[in-house]
Every structure is written in structure tokens, then in C-alpha cells.
Amino acid sequence: MKPNIHDVAKVAGVSSTTVSRVLNDRGYISEKTKEKVYKAMEEINYFPNDLARSLFHKKTNLIGLIIPDSSNPFFGELAFHIERVCTSLGYKLLLCNSLNRMDKEEKYLEMLIRNQVDGVIVVTYNRGILNYHKPNLPIVAIDHYLSKKIPVVGSDNYEGGKKATELLIKKQCEHIIHINGPLELETPANFRRKAYEDVMKEYERLPITYEVSPQKSRQEVISKLFDEHPEVDGIFASDDLIAAAVITESRIRGKSIPTQLKVVGYDGTDTVKTILPELTTIQQPIDSIAEVAIDILSKEIEGEFDNIQLETYLPVKLLEGRTT
Amino acid sequence: MKPNIHDVAKVAGVSSTTVSRVLNDRGYISEKTKEKVYKAMEEINYFPNDLARSLFHKKTNLIGLIIPDSSNPFFGELAFHIERVCTSLGYKLLLCNSLNRMDKEEKYLEMLIRNQVDGVIVVTYNRGILNYHKPNLPIVAIDHYLSKKIPVVGSDNYEGGKKATELLIKKQCEHIIHINGPLELETPANFRRKAYEDVMKEYERLPITYEVSPQKSRQEVISKLFDEHPEVDGIFASDDLIAAAVITESRIRGKSIPTQLKVVGYDGTDTVKTILPELTTIQQPIDSIAEVAIDILSKEIEGEFDNIQLETYLPVKLLEGRTT
């Protein structure tokens, strides 16, 4: 059996109260007692049980992270930075992959509540998660509105969409098409599309958007796009994986990049920069997004609801590669 | 304040014992009482506290996962599948990114022990983690030997290295060089190198291996390789990111692929298949690795130490693209 605080007390010849005080460096304890206790802990290989501590303190230092899929380099990188910042602040991270499925999100949220997490970071497309928003549960959303009360952190999607579209126009593209993820309402990522449309209109072009969704795969949508718009010479994809798939498809169709078709992606993860360094893309500051999100969440956890910014949009950066 | 079981009891007009029994569906309870209790839970929005439960049962259903870096698509995908299987079995996952740093691994392991995880899955290069192996802590390693007693699950690295090297030979490469990750001893991944060397010797070639490490970056090593071996016409890289960097560098140097240089990677993640579908690579069965690892871990957790296979190597698959 694992030793507990009473075992330590017995070995050290003191009370468990004293052991606890040594453990927490709390109150006055003689040096001699401290040493005895430390030696006893060492001797019987004692580690405090954080479950019991958390139960008493009603604080677990646990944070839940709900993302669609850690396989995706954007989310994998986001999870990495979130975990990094959490650890630096003494928080531990419970990972949940929702696959954007609302039923899974609800189950995960209930699991997190039962596990008494101090807060939740949510990257989700489903506004329905709202139903679960307990006023007492600190929560922060990344890149997606959940409600008026839940703070959102993301990149400056409008600026990103603008930069991407303007670049394609500057590069003389005549027929620029946008490919977006699921077109949910009130998702800041849809500002990428809005910016695309605004810029297009400003230059008196007709905006056209294709949508990739769980029902219509990347490949399928891109193929359709090329069939329906053989004249396309510029594509702004709302993430790098879609951009990569566009490159692949245009290679299959013998459309050369960047001469016949120019492509701009979105995200600019390290993985994509390594694997496909030629891709022109809009880079999100994933590390800062993680930092700001956790800063906000920890303020909520500490009960400082006043200083909280409800919407934070961090600057994006255009990375020009050889696909434009 | 969050309601507890006594609050539910009060509202339902029963004892907390009864509420607990309803919660756990244990013993005989009249239908009428059950209903009263469920209604009360609903009414005051009660969720059981899993901390208290776990404290009593001495089982948390928590599993710790220590990986180097969830940003890397291989680990991101592995984390995804591990989380998926854990959830399907009722386990929850605590994510730890060690960056292969031993000091971090030790801190994480202590954190996991304090949090009373039921078991730990470790993907690490540091054998030193052994020092922490408590006989009572169920542990399983992925792709890396930790000790004679810790089960390892991985892909059939020797077969993978063999397939890769033989393909390059079959494709008429004269000067085949291998690029490996950190050359630690007793890492099953080093069988990839062993196979490369064996095949090379079999064909009376001189095996040459370059090593990428935290000190020497991919780009640096690859650049050196091209400088020192301009004759190279075949490269077997021990992961796809290295292979991608080789492709980039050879493009910079005007070496065309596959005519002047053929490249084979290793891992075959979905991300790489999407972004760089032309890459020839050895695909690891990441989903099966996750499944087998957790199967073994849960056996250890259940105390069945007899049926446990200490080494499991799952079959790999050659995916031929246009880089060979």
C-alpha cells in the first residue's frame, strides 16, 4: 500500500498535523522536527495525495482543454503551448478531443465538472456547449464565440483575411476563390471570409466561397471547385491543410503554381512551415493565443472578473512563400 | 457553492446513503425513492464529485501521458488515438509535454504520482526515468525501452528500416545515407538504423548515418550531409519531418527528386499524407499502437501481470509516393 501522512508521522515520531505543516511549510516547526519528517518521507517513499488536498481546498489546479483533434497541427501546437503555460503556472491539463461533435463535447464537459477542474478552455464550433455553462465554471474560448459572457481569444481574422486577399489581388489574380471550414455563425474565423468578401467587393470582384465540412471532404470540395471554375487563378484557403490539398489537386490537374494558380493558406504552424515551406500563409501567433487565454482563465479562476477582456484578437503575420 | 450529496438528500427527503446508492445503482431502492432523488439532483443541478469518489476507491481512472511534444504530428496523432481509446474505456488523460528533457520528465512523473494516476504511458528517450519507476505504478512505454520490466509497444522498426533501404536499392540508388534522430541505445527506433546497416552490408555498401539532435538541427545536419556527400542519391530519413527538410534542401541545391535523389521518410501520419502526399514513407500503425499500449496498461492496472507481452511490434506499411 502507498504510505500516507500517518505512516510518515509514525516513522518520524510526530503527529500527522506536524507532518502536514512541514509539507506545507506552514506555522512554526523546529528545524529538528522538519529534518525528522523529511527523512521519514524519504525513507518510506512518501508522496502527498493531491486528491485529498484538492478535496479539502476545493481547488484542483486542473484545467480541461476541449479541442477538435490533436492530430491537426494547429490544435496539436495549441495544445502544446497551452500545456506549457499551464505547467508553468502549476496547472495540470486534461485533454479532450471532441471531433467537433456536440454530444462528445457535452460528455467531456460533464466529465470535467465531475473532476472539479478549476476551469475549461474550449475550442469548439458548437454553440450548444452553452447549455452547460454553469455560472461557476471559469471558461475561455479560443477562436469561437460561445456567448456574450465567455471571453474569446483568437487571431485578428479579419486582418488575416484582408492580407491574404489583397496579396492575391496585388499578384494580379483575376479569379480569386475562398475555401472556408464549416460556415457557422458568429465564429471569429468567419471574419476571414468577411474580409475576403469586403476586399473583393472593394475591387469590384464577385466573391465565391466553397465550404469544407465533415460531410464534404477537402478533396471533394476542391475537385468540385476546379470543375466549376476552371478559370480560378487565386485561392485563399482558411487553413493550411486545405491549401495543401489545393496544391495537390492542382498538380494532378497540371495547373502550375504559382504561374497559373496562386495559393494562400492560414495558420502557419511550425509543422507546415517544415513540411511545406513554400506555402504562402497567414501565421497565427499560437503561443500568444495560449498565453492570453490562460491569463484570462486564471483571472476568472482567481475571481477577478473585472479586468477581463471579452474579446482579444492578436496580430497575424503574412508569410510569403513560393505559392504566390 | 456547489451542491453536495447531503444537499440532494435534504431536497429528496432521504439520507445521503440512499442518494449514494441511487447514484451507483447499488442495492435495493424503491422506484419512488429513485425518482425523488433524480428529481432532486436535477433541481439543484448536482454533479457527483469524482475527487471524493476516487479518494475512497483509491482509483482515479486518470492516466498520464508523457510525450516529447504534441506539436509534432506523430505525437499529436498518437495523443489523439490514446485519448480516444482512454475515453472509450472510461479513463481520462493528463497531457505532459516533456520536450525529451529528463528534468521535466521527472517533475511530470512526480506530479502524476501525486495525482494518483492509475497508470502512465511514456514516450521518452531518457532511460533515467527508470529511477522513478515505483513497482506499484503501472507503466507502458511506446517505442522506447525503459527497463526489462516495462512493456514496450511500437512498430516493427527493423522491418520498416529494411523496407525503406531495400526500396532505395531496388530503385538503383548508389549512395544511400541514413538520417536518424538522437542515437540513444536500446531504443527500438534504432532498429531502423540497424536494418539500414544490415541491408547495406548485404549489398556490400558502406552505411553512413547522420544524426539530428536537440543540439544539431535538421537543417544543419542535412546541409552538412549534402556538403560532405554530394554524390548522395538516396536518403532514408527516420521521420517524415526530416524527409521533408531533405526535400526542401535538395530543392534549394537544385537536386531534383526523384531523378537525382530519392527520399524515404518514416511515420506516415495523416498530416504528412495530406500536406506532402508525394513523400514515400514507412507508415506506423499509430491507432493500433495506442490500442495495444492501453490494452497492456489497463491489464497492469487490473493487476493481471501474467498475460502481458513485454515487447509488441506492430507491422508497418510502405507507402510509395513520387519521391522515390
Place this chain on the structure above:
DNA sequence: CTGAAAGCGCTTACAG
């Protein structure tokens, strides 16, 4: 079919 009591491993006011 239901309840009072003890205990999981801690911590902290309260006494001394």
C-alpha cells in the same frame, strides 16, 4: 428497502 457511522488522505482552526 433505508440510515448512522466510520473512513479514504489530507488541512486547518483551536488549544495548549
Place this chain on the structure above:
DNA sequence: CTGAAAGCGCTTACAG
């Protein structure tokens, strides 16, 4: 400087 007691939110033998 140190200890006995109560309690965090549960569960489960034991009684009835």
C-alpha cells in the same frame, strides 16, 4: 513549537 478534532464529499459494511 506541537497535537486532537472536525471536516472536505463521497462510499460501504453493518444494522434494522
